[in-house]
Amino acid sequence: MMTRNPGRILVVDDAPLTRGLLEQALLKYGYSVDTAQNGQQAIDSFHEDHPDLILMDANMPVLDGVTACARIKALPEAKYLPILIVTALMEREWVDRAYAAGATDYITKPVNLDVLRNRIHYILQAKRAEEALFDEKEKAQITLASICDGVITTDAKGLVEFLNPVATNLTGWTTQAAQGLPLNSVFCIIDEKTQQPIDLPMQCCLEEGKRIKIENPILLHRDRINRFAIEDSAAPIRDRHGNIIGAVLVFNDVTEKRKMTQALAYRATHDALTGLYNRDEFNLQLERMLQAPRDKNTEHALLYMDLDRFKIVNDTCGHEAGDQLLKDIALLLQKQINAHSCFKQTTLARLGGDEFALLLKNCSQQKAFALAHNLREAIEKFIFFWKTSPDEKGVFTIGISIGLVPISTQLNNSKSLIAMADAACYTAKNKGRNTVHIYQENDSEASHKNIQWVRLLNENLEKKQGFYLFYQSIISLN
Known part of the structure; x- marks a missing residue:
């Protein structure tokens, strides 16, 4: 037996009998239900109530369901809203138009209530999982923006995907400008003693799965004027199956710390x-x-x-x-x-x-x-x-x-x-x-x-x- 999964659903259909049948069934399944008679009313109801899902007939007077779907999905706040289109078996052109308009899925008439119940359940479950994933991503983004370390992520080919604000300040590259570039084009380092360029051995990280660390490198800013003493390390990013899907590079500015260390070392060895x-x-x-x-x-x-x-x-x-x-x-x-x-x-x-x-x-x-x-x-x-x-x-x-x-x-x-x-x-x-x-x-x-x-x-x-x-x-x- 399916556990009760509360959510707010907007049922849109111009036929009172069908609308009432769907409303009663969804109430029985534990959902809160609002109703509308056409696409325009659906748009107005969305602005007012912000439902979790819209179950909408494709062919209706005033404004059809597919056009209403397209207009609702064009709204920023409806970007992730699931819309389920209800259509008759003979209306195949409505199905293609519905998907093009941004519909999540469709269900055919006459509606099988058991299929409807399960489909709504899993669509809302996926929506909540997506929202949870989005929240986690937002938290991760805020965390990366708040920490004092620079962070750069790459794909499995070593091409840059993301830089946090600290990485942007130290390298001079924004995420938008650096995306798709090889890491060594963005993260340019030289040897502190020889002043010669160093290539970060990302193949060891991406191909062999090894953590890598460079001793006492100097990071060159994009302007080639500013430079920073850094401590860095890179590690592979793996999916749930253990496959390497990219790498993360973490580094922090230790310019003042290194100057102090060098000053102390100088005092210890010099008159x-x-x-x-x-x-x-x-x-x-x-x-x-x-x-x-x-x-x-x-x-x-x-x-x-x-x-x-x-x-x-x-x-x-x-x-x-x-x-x-x-x-x-x-x-x-x-x-x-x-x-x-x-x-x-x-x-x-x-x-x-x-x-x-x-x-x-x-x-x-x-x-x-x-x-x-x-x-x-x-x-x-x-x-x-x-x-x-x-x-x-x-x-x-x-x-x-x-x-x-x-x-x-x-x-x-x-x-x-x-x-x-x-x-x-x-x-x-x-x-x-x-x-x-x-x-x-x-x-x-x-x-x-x-x-x-x-x-x-x-x-x-x-x-x-x-x-x-x-x-x-x-x-x-x-």
Whole structure:
């Protein structure tokens, strides 16, 4: 037995007997029923009552049912209204006209009430399912319009079907303009590092059913001026049978987030004052270089540099002047290194204070020594000006002591290398400063002795009787 399925039905027929029979039957089935005698009354009743279904005779005076059907279906609010045309068996031309006018279906006279009952039931059931589907689609559209992510959907061939507002803002394409275009024509991305175009591998998604994700892409706007750092992923869309019928691409703007991440990464690896690499990053680069595969002909070099007479500037003019001098020296060193095209793989760092280090990859001792002398001469010629008072300006010249360590395949300990370079720099200072010294084995011994003296002095300074004072009187011979 069919369950009661309430709905409002408009019965339109010029024959009172037929109209009354249909009305009584439909009331018995649990429907609310309105009636009309011709097509014009049907149109007026629709405007007033908005029925869920119209059961209308095809051939009526004043205005026939097919013409009335066409006029009602032309109304925006009747777009999804089911209209069932009732016609006699001999009126086949009315059936063709009815379908052309937008009728949902037809039923023949004399009306079989059981057929009518079932047909109305399933037509209204389909109508409610269609309305529910429409409501779900509207909810989905509103959701897609409200979320912060860009969404693009494609068909099974990878041709664009839909873009939500966020996707439109980021790509510059509207759904209307992009429909039917290949996804890579609308969603244009480039590699963040190489700046080269990237084709989204949609075949993996559409043919193999795999989710895809591109690492750190940059999305180009349609105007090719604006660009956005994004995070994206694409997944296949399947029907209820599991067949792939399209794909959905979801992406969001992470430009500010990526800028912040890059800024934090920069601060972690660079010296805040000079913009050069810091000690930690230099040690990491050195370690990576030592761990990389090397043959017996591979040559690298390490320069350890310490400014001469920097303390004079710092003590005379203050830390602000010292900081400015360090920034100037960093720029000068970088400029000199860049001027030599043969030194393409370099790592220049400020280790702290007035100490700098330079790592030269694939560089012979001879070339490293020549570069060290160029750096020394450039620093020697550099003149630093600083206003010491409103009326006076200080003029300073400094020097630089450089220790050079050739890195052979036998050397693979980064700490030992830095210690050797430091010892060579210390020897350069002991030789009179402002010079370049290539590391020798006894450099470490001299440096070690100096460290022992420093430790001994510090230890005795902390003792009450760590030092004894002796003096020699100065007596005039006259």
